[in-house]
Amino acid sequence: MINRLRFEPKELEMLRFLSRRLELPLKNENQYLHLEKGYAGEQHFDRELQDLPDSCIILNDLLLENSNTHFQIDTLLIAGGTIFIFEVKNYEGDYYIENERWYSLLSKTEIKNPLLQLQRSETLLRGLLKEFGYHLPIKSHLIFINPGFQLYQAPINIPAVFPSQLNRFLEKLKTIPNAAKSRNLKLAEQLNARCLKENPYVRIPEYTYDLLRKGIICSSCTSFLARFTQGYLTCGECGSKEKVDTAVLRSVKEFAVLFPDRKITTNTIVDWCGGIGSGKVVQRILGKNYKIQGHGKYSYYIDK
Ligand SMILES: [Zn+2]
Known part of the structure:
Protein backbone atom coordinates (compact mmCIF):
# COMPACT_ATOMS: atom_id res chain seq x y z
CA MET A 1 0.00 0.00 0.00
CA CYS A 195 8.40 15.39 6.38
CA LEU A 196 9.16 18.98 5.53
CA LYS A 197 6.35 20.75 3.70
CA GLU A 198 8.58 22.92 1.55
CA ASN A 199 11.73 21.92 -0.21
CA PRO A 200 14.38 24.46 0.82
CA TYR A 201 16.52 23.65 -2.21
CA VAL A 202 14.22 24.86 -4.94
CA ARG A 203 16.22 26.85 -7.46
CA ILE A 204 14.20 28.98 -9.84
CA PRO A 205 15.73 31.73 -12.00
CA GLU A 206 14.38 35.22 -11.50
CA TYR A 207 11.61 36.23 -13.85
CA THR A 208 8.99 38.90 -14.26
CA TYR A 209 5.62 38.90 -15.94
CA ASP A 210 6.84 41.19 -18.70
CA LEU A 211 9.72 38.87 -19.59
CA LEU A 212 7.49 35.92 -20.39
CA ARG A 213 6.00 35.27 -23.78
CA LYS A 214 2.20 35.43 -23.68
CA GLY A 215 -0.11 33.00 -25.36
CA ILE A 216 -1.60 29.54 -25.03
CA ILE A 217 0.79 26.63 -25.38
CA CYS A 218 -0.20 23.41 -27.10
CA SER A 219 -0.74 20.57 -24.62
CA SER A 220 0.99 18.04 -26.88
CA CYS A 221 4.01 19.91 -28.16
CA THR A 222 5.38 23.18 -26.88
CA SER A 223 4.38 25.56 -29.63
CA PHE A 224 2.10 28.51 -29.18
CA LEU A 225 -1.43 28.17 -30.47
CA ALA A 226 -3.09 30.57 -32.85
CA ARG A 227 -6.68 31.79 -32.82
CA PHE A 228 -9.48 29.35 -32.27
CA THR A 229 -12.45 28.43 -34.39
CA GLN A 230 -15.75 26.95 -33.26
CA GLY A 231 -14.61 26.46 -29.70
CA TYR A 232 -11.43 24.55 -30.59
CA LEU A 233 -7.77 25.42 -30.88
CA THR A 234 -5.76 23.50 -33.42
CA CYS A 235 -1.99 23.35 -33.17
CA GLY A 236 -0.23 24.48 -36.33
CA GLU A 237 2.79 22.35 -35.46
CA CYS A 238 1.47 18.95 -34.35
CA GLY A 239 -2.16 19.22 -35.39
CA SER A 240 -3.60 18.36 -31.96
CA LYS A 241 -6.99 19.83 -31.18
CA GLU A 242 -8.14 21.11 -27.81
CA LYS A 243 -11.29 22.74 -26.51
CA VAL A 244 -10.75 26.43 -25.87
CA ASP A 245 -12.07 26.03 -22.31
CA THR A 246 -9.51 23.43 -21.27
CA ALA A 247 -6.71 25.31 -23.02
CA VAL A 248 -7.55 28.55 -21.21
CA LEU A 249 -7.87 26.73 -17.88
CA ARG A 250 -4.47 25.14 -18.38
CA SER A 251 -3.03 28.58 -18.99
CA VAL A 252 -4.73 29.97 -15.88
CA LYS A 253 -3.14 27.19 -13.85
CA GLU A 254 0.27 28.09 -15.29
CA PHE A 255 -0.30 31.72 -14.43
CA ALA A 256 -1.31 30.84 -10.87
CA VAL A 257 1.78 28.67 -10.37
CA LEU A 258 4.17 31.27 -11.77
CA PHE A 259 2.51 34.27 -10.13
CA PRO A 260 0.92 33.05 -6.90
CA ASP A 261 0.65 36.58 -5.54
CA ARG A 262 -1.19 38.06 -8.49
CA LYS A 263 -4.96 38.11 -8.75
CA ILE A 264 -6.68 36.18 -11.50
CA THR A 265 -8.81 38.68 -13.39
CA THR A 266 -10.41 38.57 -16.80
CA ASN A 267 -8.07 41.21 -18.21
CA THR A 268 -4.97 39.51 -16.82
CA ILE A 269 -5.90 36.18 -18.33
CA VAL A 270 -6.82 37.72 -21.69
CA ASP A 271 -3.35 39.25 -21.75
CA TRP A 272 -1.65 36.09 -20.44
CA CYS A 273 -3.31 34.06 -23.19
CA GLY A 274 -1.97 36.50 -25.76
CA GLY A 275 -5.44 37.76 -26.68
CA ILE A 276 -6.52 34.38 -28.04
CA GLY A 277 -9.78 34.52 -26.16
CA SER A 278 -11.84 37.72 -25.97
CA GLY A 279 -12.78 39.21 -22.60
CA LYS A 280 -16.20 37.67 -23.02
CA VAL A 281 -14.86 34.16 -23.62
CA VAL A 282 -12.37 34.33 -20.74
CA GLN A 283 -14.99 35.74 -18.39
CA ARG A 284 -17.36 32.89 -19.21
CA ILE A 285 -14.65 30.26 -18.62
CA LEU A 286 -13.45 31.81 -15.37
CA GLY A 287 -17.02 32.28 -14.14
CA LYS A 288 -17.80 28.64 -14.74
CA ASN A 289 -14.69 27.21 -13.09
CA TYR A 290 -13.71 29.69 -10.40
CA LYS A 291 -15.45 31.66 -7.69
CA ILE A 292 -15.81 35.37 -8.34
CA GLN A 293 -14.85 37.86 -5.64
CA GLY A 294 -15.69 41.56 -5.64
CA HIS A 295 -17.66 43.52 -8.22
CA GLY A 296 -17.25 45.16 -11.59
CA LYS A 297 -13.78 46.10 -12.65
CA TYR A 298 -12.34 45.11 -9.26
CA SER A 299 -13.57 41.54 -9.46
CA TYR A 300 -11.17 38.62 -9.46
CA TYR A 301 -11.36 34.84 -9.27
CA ILE A 302 -10.33 32.30 -6.68
CA ASP A 303 -10.48 28.50 -6.57
CA LYS A 304 -13.93 27.08 -5.96
ZN1 LIG B 1 1.19 21.01 -30.81
Missing part, protein backbone atom coordinates in the same frame (compact mmCIF):
# COMPACT_ATOMS: atom_id res chain seq x y z
CA ILE A 2 1.12 3.50 -0.72
CA ASN A 3 1.23 5.57 2.40
CA ARG A 4 2.69 8.66 0.85
CA LEU A 5 2.04 9.67 -2.74
CA ARG A 6 4.52 11.15 -5.12
CA PHE A 7 3.71 14.54 -6.58
CA GLU A 8 5.43 16.35 -9.35
CA PRO A 9 8.03 18.63 -7.77
CA LYS A 10 7.02 22.29 -7.80
CA GLU A 11 10.47 23.20 -9.07
CA LEU A 12 10.00 20.97 -12.11
CA GLU A 13 6.55 22.35 -12.85
CA MET A 14 7.76 25.95 -12.63
CA LEU A 15 10.82 25.32 -14.77
CA ARG A 16 8.71 23.56 -17.37
CA PHE A 17 6.30 26.48 -17.56
CA LEU A 18 9.14 28.99 -17.68
CA SER A 19 11.15 27.10 -20.27
CA ARG A 20 8.36 27.53 -22.79
CA ARG A 21 7.91 31.22 -22.31
CA LEU A 22 11.46 32.30 -21.68
CA GLU A 23 14.96 31.47 -22.84
CA LEU A 24 16.24 29.81 -19.67
CA PRO A 25 19.88 30.31 -18.71
CA LEU A 26 21.79 27.16 -19.70
CA LYS A 27 22.26 25.98 -16.12
CA ASN A 28 18.52 26.20 -15.46
CA GLU A 29 17.74 24.52 -18.75
CA ASN A 30 20.00 21.62 -17.73
CA GLN A 31 18.51 21.56 -14.26
CA TYR A 32 15.03 21.39 -15.83
CA LEU A 33 15.95 18.50 -18.14
CA HIS A 34 17.63 16.70 -15.25
CA LEU A 35 14.53 17.05 -13.05
CA GLU A 36 12.21 16.00 -15.86
CA LYS A 37 14.26 12.87 -16.46
CA GLY A 38 14.62 12.10 -12.76
CA TYR A 39 10.89 12.41 -12.19
CA ALA A 40 10.12 10.15 -15.16
CA GLY A 41 12.49 7.56 -13.66
CA GLU A 42 10.78 7.74 -10.28
CA GLN A 43 7.38 7.33 -11.87
CA HIS A 44 8.69 4.34 -13.79
CA PHE A 45 9.90 2.74 -10.56
CA ASP A 46 6.53 3.52 -8.89
CA ARG A 47 4.82 1.50 -11.62
CA GLU A 48 7.20 -1.39 -11.04
CA LEU A 49 6.30 -1.43 -7.34
CA GLN A 50 2.57 -1.54 -8.01
CA ASP A 51 2.36 -5.31 -7.74
CA LEU A 52 3.93 -5.60 -4.31
CA PRO A 53 1.62 -7.12 -1.70
CA ASP A 54 -0.57 -4.79 0.34
CA SER A 55 1.40 -5.53 3.48
CA CYS A 56 4.34 -3.54 2.07
CA ILE A 57 4.20 0.11 2.98
CA ILE A 58 5.56 2.56 0.43
CA LEU A 59 6.46 6.14 1.24
CA ASN A 60 7.43 8.27 -1.72
CA ASP A 61 9.54 11.38 -1.90
CA LEU A 62 10.45 11.94 1.73
CA LEU A 63 12.19 15.15 2.63
CA LEU A 64 13.41 14.77 6.19
CA GLU A 65 15.71 16.41 8.64
CA ASN A 66 18.00 14.96 11.26
CA SER A 67 20.63 16.83 13.26
CA ASN A 68 19.86 20.00 11.29
CA THR A 69 20.69 18.21 8.05
CA HIS A 70 18.18 17.67 5.30
CA PHE A 71 17.97 14.49 3.33
CA GLN A 72 15.72 13.14 0.66
CA ILE A 73 14.58 9.60 -0.02
CA ASP A 74 13.01 8.81 -3.39
CA THR A 75 11.22 5.69 -2.19
CA LEU A 76 11.09 4.09 1.24
CA LEU A 77 9.60 0.66 1.61
CA ILE A 78 8.73 -1.06 4.86
CA ALA A 79 8.42 -4.78 4.32
CA GLY A 80 8.27 -7.21 7.21
CA GLY A 81 10.97 -6.19 9.64
CA THR A 82 13.14 -4.33 7.13
CA ILE A 83 13.28 -0.82 5.80
CA PHE A 84 14.40 -0.42 2.22
CA ILE A 85 15.51 2.87 0.81
CA PHE A 86 15.75 3.35 -2.92
CA GLU A 87 17.55 6.06 -4.78
CA VAL A 88 16.22 5.97 -8.33
CA LYS A 89 18.56 6.96 -11.14
CA ASN A 90 17.40 7.40 -14.70
CA TYR A 91 20.93 7.50 -16.12
CA GLU A 92 21.29 6.61 -19.75
CA GLY A 93 24.39 5.58 -21.66
CA ASP A 94 27.72 4.16 -20.56
CA TYR A 95 29.39 4.91 -17.25
CA TYR A 96 32.33 3.45 -15.41
CA ILE A 97 33.80 3.40 -11.92
CA GLU A 98 37.48 3.97 -11.29
CA ASN A 99 39.00 4.30 -7.81
CA GLU A 100 35.51 4.70 -6.37
CA ARG A 101 34.80 7.62 -8.66
CA TRP A 102 32.06 7.56 -11.26
CA TYR A 103 32.54 8.77 -14.82
CA SER A 104 30.54 9.12 -17.98
CA LEU A 105 32.29 7.07 -20.64
CA LEU A 106 31.29 9.35 -23.48
CA SER A 107 32.42 12.64 -22.00
CA LYS A 108 35.02 11.17 -19.59
CA THR A 109 33.73 13.61 -16.99
CA GLU A 110 33.25 12.67 -13.39
CA ILE A 111 29.71 12.56 -12.07
CA LYS A 112 28.53 12.73 -8.48
CA ASN A 113 28.97 9.35 -6.86
CA PRO A 114 25.36 8.29 -6.22
CA LEU A 115 26.48 5.81 -3.56
CA LEU A 116 27.66 8.61 -1.31
CA GLN A 117 24.24 10.24 -1.43
CA LEU A 118 22.61 6.92 -0.63
CA GLN A 119 24.93 6.24 2.30
CA ARG A 120 24.34 9.71 3.64
CA SER A 121 20.56 9.22 3.53
CA GLU A 122 20.89 5.87 5.25
CA THR A 123 22.98 7.29 8.09
CA LEU A 124 20.61 10.19 8.65
CA LEU A 125 17.57 7.93 8.50
CA ARG A 126 19.14 5.58 11.02
CA GLY A 127 19.56 8.49 13.40
CA LEU A 128 15.95 9.48 12.96
CA LEU A 129 14.70 5.92 13.56
CA LYS A 130 16.77 5.74 16.71
CA GLU A 131 15.11 8.92 17.89
CA PHE A 132 11.72 7.31 17.22
CA GLY A 133 12.85 4.22 19.14
CA TYR A 134 13.16 1.76 16.23
CA HIS A 135 16.07 -0.49 15.55
CA LEU A 136 15.12 -1.98 12.22
CA PRO A 137 17.70 -2.95 9.64
CA ILE A 138 17.95 -0.60 6.67
CA LYS A 139 18.82 -1.89 3.23
CA SER A 140 19.72 0.76 0.70
CA HIS A 141 19.77 0.33 -3.04
CA LEU A 142 20.48 2.40 -6.09
CA ILE A 143 17.86 1.60 -8.69
CA PHE A 144 19.01 2.07 -12.25
CA ILE A 145 15.72 2.19 -14.06
CA ASN A 146 16.76 3.02 -17.60
CA PRO A 147 17.32 -0.04 -19.83
CA GLY A 148 19.84 2.02 -21.81
CA PHE A 149 22.18 2.30 -18.83
CA GLN A 150 25.44 0.39 -18.60
CA LEU A 151 27.94 0.58 -15.76
CA TYR A 152 31.44 -0.80 -16.26
CA GLN A 153 33.88 -1.87 -13.59
CA ALA A 154 31.25 -1.97 -10.89
CA PRO A 155 32.29 -3.97 -7.84
CA ILE A 156 30.27 -7.16 -7.45
CA ASN A 157 28.89 -6.10 -4.06
CA ILE A 158 27.65 -2.69 -5.13
CA PRO A 159 24.19 -2.09 -3.56
CA ALA A 160 22.53 -1.48 -6.89
CA VAL A 161 19.77 -2.99 -8.95
CA PHE A 162 20.44 -2.82 -12.67
CA PRO A 163 17.63 -2.86 -15.25
CA SER A 164 18.14 -6.52 -16.09
CA GLN A 165 17.93 -7.43 -12.38
CA LEU A 166 14.85 -5.44 -11.51
CA ASN A 167 12.27 -8.18 -12.06
CA ARG A 168 14.17 -10.68 -9.95
CA PHE A 169 14.65 -8.09 -7.25
CA LEU A 170 10.92 -7.31 -7.16
CA GLU A 171 10.06 -10.99 -7.01
CA LYS A 172 12.32 -11.31 -3.99
CA LEU A 173 10.62 -8.38 -2.28
CA LYS A 174 7.26 -10.09 -2.77
CA THR A 175 8.38 -13.08 -0.75
CA ILE A 176 9.20 -11.10 2.40
CA PRO A 177 6.84 -12.38 5.08
CA ASN A 178 4.22 -9.99 6.34
CA ALA A 179 5.03 -8.98 9.92
CA ALA A 180 4.26 -6.33 12.51
CA LYS A 181 1.82 -4.43 10.33
CA SER A 182 0.59 -2.07 13.05
CA ARG A 183 4.14 -1.20 14.09
CA ASN A 184 5.06 -0.56 10.46
CA LEU A 185 2.02 1.65 9.97
CA LYS A 186 2.89 3.62 13.07
CA LEU A 187 6.41 4.13 11.81
CA ALA A 188 5.08 5.25 8.43
CA GLU A 189 2.87 7.80 10.17
CA GLN A 190 5.78 9.12 12.20
CA LEU A 191 7.94 9.50 9.10
CA ASN A 192 5.11 11.19 7.23
CA ALA A 193 4.56 13.63 10.05
CA ARG A 194 8.24 14.57 10.07
Whole structure:
Protein backbone atom coordinates (compact mmCIF):
# COMPACT_ATOMS: atom_id res chain seq x y z
CA MET A 1 0.00 0.00 0.00
CA ILE A 2 1.12 3.50 -0.72
CA ASN A 3 1.23 5.57 2.40
CA ARG A 4 2.69 8.66 0.85
CA LEU A 5 2.04 9.67 -2.74
CA ARG A 6 4.52 11.15 -5.12
CA PHE A 7 3.71 14.54 -6.58
CA GLU A 8 5.43 16.35 -9.35
CA PRO A 9 8.03 18.63 -7.77
CA LYS A 10 7.02 22.29 -7.80
CA GLU A 11 10.47 23.20 -9.07
CA LEU A 12 10.00 20.97 -12.11
CA GLU A 13 6.55 22.35 -12.85
CA MET A 14 7.76 25.95 -12.63
CA LEU A 15 10.82 25.32 -14.77
CA ARG A 16 8.71 23.56 -17.37
CA PHE A 17 6.30 26.48 -17.56
CA LEU A 18 9.14 28.99 -17.68
CA SER A 19 11.15 27.10 -20.27
CA ARG A 20 8.36 27.53 -22.79
CA ARG A 21 7.91 31.22 -22.31
CA LEU A 22 11.46 32.30 -21.68
CA GLU A 23 14.96 31.47 -22.84
CA LEU A 24 16.24 29.81 -19.67
CA PRO A 25 19.88 30.31 -18.71
CA LEU A 26 21.79 27.16 -19.70
CA LYS A 27 22.26 25.98 -16.12
CA ASN A 28 18.52 26.20 -15.46
CA GLU A 29 17.74 24.52 -18.75
CA ASN A 30 20.00 21.62 -17.73
CA GLN A 31 18.51 21.56 -14.26
CA TYR A 32 15.03 21.39 -15.83
CA LEU A 33 15.95 18.50 -18.14
CA HIS A 34 17.63 16.70 -15.25
CA LEU A 35 14.53 17.05 -13.05
CA GLU A 36 12.21 16.00 -15.86
CA LYS A 37 14.26 12.87 -16.46
CA GLY A 38 14.62 12.10 -12.76
CA TYR A 39 10.89 12.41 -12.19
CA ALA A 40 10.12 10.15 -15.16
CA GLY A 41 12.49 7.56 -13.66
CA GLU A 42 10.78 7.74 -10.28
CA GLN A 43 7.38 7.33 -11.87
CA HIS A 44 8.69 4.34 -13.79
CA PHE A 45 9.90 2.74 -10.56
CA ASP A 46 6.53 3.52 -8.89
CA ARG A 47 4.82 1.50 -11.62
CA GLU A 48 7.20 -1.39 -11.04
CA LEU A 49 6.30 -1.43 -7.34
CA GLN A 50 2.57 -1.54 -8.01
CA ASP A 51 2.36 -5.31 -7.74
CA LEU A 52 3.93 -5.60 -4.31
CA PRO A 53 1.62 -7.12 -1.70
CA ASP A 54 -0.57 -4.79 0.34
CA SER A 55 1.40 -5.53 3.48
CA CYS A 56 4.34 -3.54 2.07
CA ILE A 57 4.20 0.11 2.98
CA ILE A 58 5.56 2.56 0.43
CA LEU A 59 6.46 6.14 1.24
CA ASN A 60 7.43 8.27 -1.72
CA ASP A 61 9.54 11.38 -1.90
CA LEU A 62 10.45 11.94 1.73
CA LEU A 63 12.19 15.15 2.63
CA LEU A 64 13.41 14.77 6.19
CA GLU A 65 15.71 16.41 8.64
CA ASN A 66 18.00 14.96 11.26
CA SER A 67 20.63 16.83 13.26
CA ASN A 68 19.86 20.00 11.29
CA THR A 69 20.69 18.21 8.05
CA HIS A 70 18.18 17.67 5.30
CA PHE A 71 17.97 14.49 3.33
CA GLN A 72 15.72 13.14 0.66
CA ILE A 73 14.58 9.60 -0.02
CA ASP A 74 13.01 8.81 -3.39
CA THR A 75 11.22 5.69 -2.19
CA LEU A 76 11.09 4.09 1.24
CA LEU A 77 9.60 0.66 1.61
CA ILE A 78 8.73 -1.06 4.86
CA ALA A 79 8.42 -4.78 4.32
CA GLY A 80 8.27 -7.21 7.21
CA GLY A 81 10.97 -6.19 9.64
CA THR A 82 13.14 -4.33 7.13
CA ILE A 83 13.28 -0.82 5.80
CA PHE A 84 14.40 -0.42 2.22
CA ILE A 85 15.51 2.87 0.81
CA PHE A 86 15.75 3.35 -2.92
CA GLU A 87 17.55 6.06 -4.78
CA VAL A 88 16.22 5.97 -8.33
CA LYS A 89 18.56 6.96 -11.14
CA ASN A 90 17.40 7.40 -14.70
CA TYR A 91 20.93 7.50 -16.12
CA GLU A 92 21.29 6.61 -19.75
CA GLY A 93 24.39 5.58 -21.66
CA ASP A 94 27.72 4.16 -20.56
CA TYR A 95 29.39 4.91 -17.25
CA TYR A 96 32.33 3.45 -15.41
CA ILE A 97 33.80 3.40 -11.92
CA GLU A 98 37.48 3.97 -11.29
CA ASN A 99 39.00 4.30 -7.81
CA GLU A 100 35.51 4.70 -6.37
CA ARG A 101 34.80 7.62 -8.66
CA TRP A 102 32.06 7.56 -11.26
CA TYR A 103 32.54 8.77 -14.82
CA SER A 104 30.54 9.12 -17.98
CA LEU A 105 32.29 7.07 -20.64
CA LEU A 106 31.29 9.35 -23.48
CA SER A 107 32.42 12.64 -22.00
CA LYS A 108 35.02 11.17 -19.59
CA THR A 109 33.73 13.61 -16.99
CA GLU A 110 33.25 12.67 -13.39
CA ILE A 111 29.71 12.56 -12.07
CA LYS A 112 28.53 12.73 -8.48
CA ASN A 113 28.97 9.35 -6.86
CA PRO A 114 25.36 8.29 -6.22
CA LEU A 115 26.48 5.81 -3.56
CA LEU A 116 27.66 8.61 -1.31
CA GLN A 117 24.24 10.24 -1.43
CA LEU A 118 22.61 6.92 -0.63
CA GLN A 119 24.93 6.24 2.30
CA ARG A 120 24.34 9.71 3.64
CA SER A 121 20.56 9.22 3.53
CA GLU A 122 20.89 5.87 5.25
CA THR A 123 22.98 7.29 8.09
CA LEU A 124 20.61 10.19 8.65
CA LEU A 125 17.57 7.93 8.50
CA ARG A 126 19.14 5.58 11.02
CA GLY A 127 19.56 8.49 13.40
CA LEU A 128 15.95 9.48 12.96
CA LEU A 129 14.70 5.92 13.56
CA LYS A 130 16.77 5.74 16.71
CA GLU A 131 15.11 8.92 17.89
CA PHE A 132 11.72 7.31 17.22
CA GLY A 133 12.85 4.22 19.14
CA TYR A 134 13.16 1.76 16.23
CA HIS A 135 16.07 -0.49 15.55
CA LEU A 136 15.12 -1.98 12.22
CA PRO A 137 17.70 -2.95 9.64
CA ILE A 138 17.95 -0.60 6.67
CA LYS A 139 18.82 -1.89 3.23
CA SER A 140 19.72 0.76 0.70
CA HIS A 141 19.77 0.33 -3.04
CA LEU A 142 20.48 2.40 -6.09
CA ILE A 143 17.86 1.60 -8.69
CA PHE A 144 19.01 2.07 -12.25
CA ILE A 145 15.72 2.19 -14.06
CA ASN A 146 16.76 3.02 -17.60
CA PRO A 147 17.32 -0.04 -19.83
CA GLY A 148 19.84 2.02 -21.81
CA PHE A 149 22.18 2.30 -18.83
CA GLN A 150 25.44 0.39 -18.60
CA LEU A 151 27.94 0.58 -15.76
CA TYR A 152 31.44 -0.80 -16.26
CA GLN A 153 33.88 -1.87 -13.59
CA ALA A 154 31.25 -1.97 -10.89
CA PRO A 155 32.29 -3.97 -7.84
CA ILE A 156 30.27 -7.16 -7.45
CA ASN A 157 28.89 -6.10 -4.06
CA ILE A 158 27.65 -2.69 -5.13
CA PRO A 159 24.19 -2.09 -3.56
CA ALA A 160 22.53 -1.48 -6.89
CA VAL A 161 19.77 -2.99 -8.95
CA PHE A 162 20.44 -2.82 -12.67
CA PRO A 163 17.63 -2.86 -15.25
CA SER A 164 18.14 -6.52 -16.09
CA GLN A 165 17.93 -7.43 -12.38
CA LEU A 166 14.85 -5.44 -11.51
CA ASN A 167 12.27 -8.18 -12.06
CA ARG A 168 14.17 -10.68 -9.95
CA PHE A 169 14.65 -8.09 -7.25
CA LEU A 170 10.92 -7.31 -7.16
CA GLU A 171 10.06 -10.99 -7.01
CA LYS A 172 12.32 -11.31 -3.99
CA LEU A 173 10.62 -8.38 -2.28
CA LYS A 174 7.26 -10.09 -2.77
CA THR A 175 8.38 -13.08 -0.75
CA ILE A 176 9.20 -11.10 2.40
CA PRO A 177 6.84 -12.38 5.08
CA ASN A 178 4.22 -9.99 6.34
CA ALA A 179 5.03 -8.98 9.92
CA ALA A 180 4.26 -6.33 12.51
CA LYS A 181 1.82 -4.43 10.33
CA SER A 182 0.59 -2.07 13.05
CA ARG A 183 4.14 -1.20 14.09
CA ASN A 184 5.06 -0.56 10.46
CA LEU A 185 2.02 1.65 9.97
CA LYS A 186 2.89 3.62 13.07
CA LEU A 187 6.41 4.13 11.81
CA ALA A 188 5.08 5.25 8.43
CA GLU A 189 2.87 7.80 10.17
CA GLN A 190 5.78 9.12 12.20
CA LEU A 191 7.94 9.50 9.10
CA ASN A 192 5.11 11.19 7.23
CA ALA A 193 4.56 13.63 10.05
CA ARG A 194 8.24 14.57 10.07
CA CYS A 195 8.40 15.39 6.38
CA LEU A 196 9.16 18.98 5.53
CA LYS A 197 6.35 20.75 3.70
CA GLU A 198 8.58 22.92 1.55
CA ASN A 199 11.73 21.92 -0.21
CA PRO A 200 14.38 24.46 0.82
CA TYR A 201 16.52 23.65 -2.21
CA VAL A 202 14.22 24.86 -4.94
CA ARG A 203 16.22 26.85 -7.46
CA ILE A 204 14.20 28.98 -9.84
CA PRO A 205 15.73 31.73 -12.00
CA GLU A 206 14.38 35.22 -11.50
CA TYR A 207 11.61 36.23 -13.85
CA THR A 208 8.99 38.90 -14.26
CA TYR A 209 5.62 38.90 -15.94
CA ASP A 210 6.84 41.19 -18.70
CA LEU A 211 9.72 38.87 -19.59
CA LEU A 212 7.49 35.92 -20.39
CA ARG A 213 6.00 35.27 -23.78
CA LYS A 214 2.20 35.43 -23.68
CA GLY A 215 -0.11 33.00 -25.36
CA ILE A 216 -1.60 29.54 -25.03
CA ILE A 217 0.79 26.63 -25.38
CA CYS A 218 -0.20 23.41 -27.10
CA SER A 219 -0.74 20.57 -24.62
CA SER A 220 0.99 18.04 -26.88
CA CYS A 221 4.01 19.91 -28.16
CA THR A 222 5.38 23.18 -26.88
CA SER A 223 4.38 25.56 -29.63
CA PHE A 224 2.10 28.51 -29.18
CA LEU A 225 -1.43 28.17 -30.47
CA ALA A 226 -3.09 30.57 -32.85
CA ARG A 227 -6.68 31.79 -32.82
CA PHE A 228 -9.48 29.35 -32.27
CA THR A 229 -12.45 28.43 -34.39
CA GLN A 230 -15.75 26.95 -33.26
CA GLY A 231 -14.61 26.46 -29.70
CA TYR A 232 -11.43 24.55 -30.59
CA LEU A 233 -7.77 25.42 -30.88
CA THR A 234 -5.76 23.50 -33.42
CA CYS A 235 -1.99 23.35 -33.17
CA GLY A 236 -0.23 24.48 -36.33
CA GLU A 237 2.79 22.35 -35.46
CA CYS A 238 1.47 18.95 -34.35
CA GLY A 239 -2.16 19.22 -35.39
CA SER A 240 -3.60 18.36 -31.96
CA LYS A 241 -6.99 19.83 -31.18
CA GLU A 242 -8.14 21.11 -27.81
CA LYS A 243 -11.29 22.74 -26.51
CA VAL A 244 -10.75 26.43 -25.87
CA ASP A 245 -12.07 26.03 -22.31
CA THR A 246 -9.51 23.43 -21.27
CA ALA A 247 -6.71 25.31 -23.02
CA VAL A 248 -7.55 28.55 -21.21
CA LEU A 249 -7.87 26.73 -17.88
CA ARG A 250 -4.47 25.14 -18.38
CA SER A 251 -3.03 28.58 -18.99
CA VAL A 252 -4.73 29.97 -15.88
CA LYS A 253 -3.14 27.19 -13.85
CA GLU A 254 0.27 28.09 -15.29
CA PHE A 255 -0.30 31.72 -14.43
CA ALA A 256 -1.31 30.84 -10.87
CA VAL A 257 1.78 28.67 -10.37
CA LEU A 258 4.17 31.27 -11.77
CA PHE A 259 2.51 34.27 -10.13
CA PRO A 260 0.92 33.05 -6.90
CA ASP A 261 0.65 36.58 -5.54
CA ARG A 262 -1.19 38.06 -8.49
CA LYS A 263 -4.96 38.11 -8.75
CA ILE A 264 -6.68 36.18 -11.50
CA THR A 265 -8.81 38.68 -13.39
CA THR A 266 -10.41 38.57 -16.80
CA ASN A 267 -8.07 41.21 -18.21
CA THR A 268 -4.97 39.51 -16.82
CA ILE A 269 -5.90 36.18 -18.33
CA VAL A 270 -6.82 37.72 -21.69
CA ASP A 271 -3.35 39.25 -21.75
CA TRP A 272 -1.65 36.09 -20.44
CA CYS A 273 -3.31 34.06 -23.19
CA GLY A 274 -1.97 36.50 -25.76
CA GLY A 275 -5.44 37.76 -26.68
CA ILE A 276 -6.52 34.38 -28.04
CA GLY A 277 -9.78 34.52 -26.16
CA SER A 278 -11.84 37.72 -25.97
CA GLY A 279 -12.78 39.21 -22.60
CA LYS A 280 -16.20 37.67 -23.02
CA VAL A 281 -14.86 34.16 -23.62
CA VAL A 282 -12.37 34.33 -20.74
CA GLN A 283 -14.99 35.74 -18.39
CA ARG A 284 -17.36 32.89 -19.21
CA ILE A 285 -14.65 30.26 -18.62
CA LEU A 286 -13.45 31.81 -15.37
CA GLY A 287 -17.02 32.28 -14.14
CA LYS A 288 -17.80 28.64 -14.74
CA ASN A 289 -14.69 27.21 -13.09
CA TYR A 290 -13.71 29.69 -10.40
CA LYS A 291 -15.45 31.66 -7.69
CA ILE A 292 -15.81 35.37 -8.34
CA GLN A 293 -14.85 37.86 -5.64
CA GLY A 294 -15.69 41.56 -5.64
CA HIS A 295 -17.66 43.52 -8.22
CA GLY A 296 -17.25 45.16 -11.59
CA LYS A 297 -13.78 46.10 -12.65
CA TYR A 298 -12.34 45.11 -9.26
CA SER A 299 -13.57 41.54 -9.46
CA TYR A 300 -11.17 38.62 -9.46
CA TYR A 301 -11.36 34.84 -9.27
CA ILE A 302 -10.33 32.30 -6.68
CA ASP A 303 -10.48 28.50 -6.57
CA LYS A 304 -13.93 27.08 -5.96
ZN1 LIG B 1 1.19 21.01 -30.81
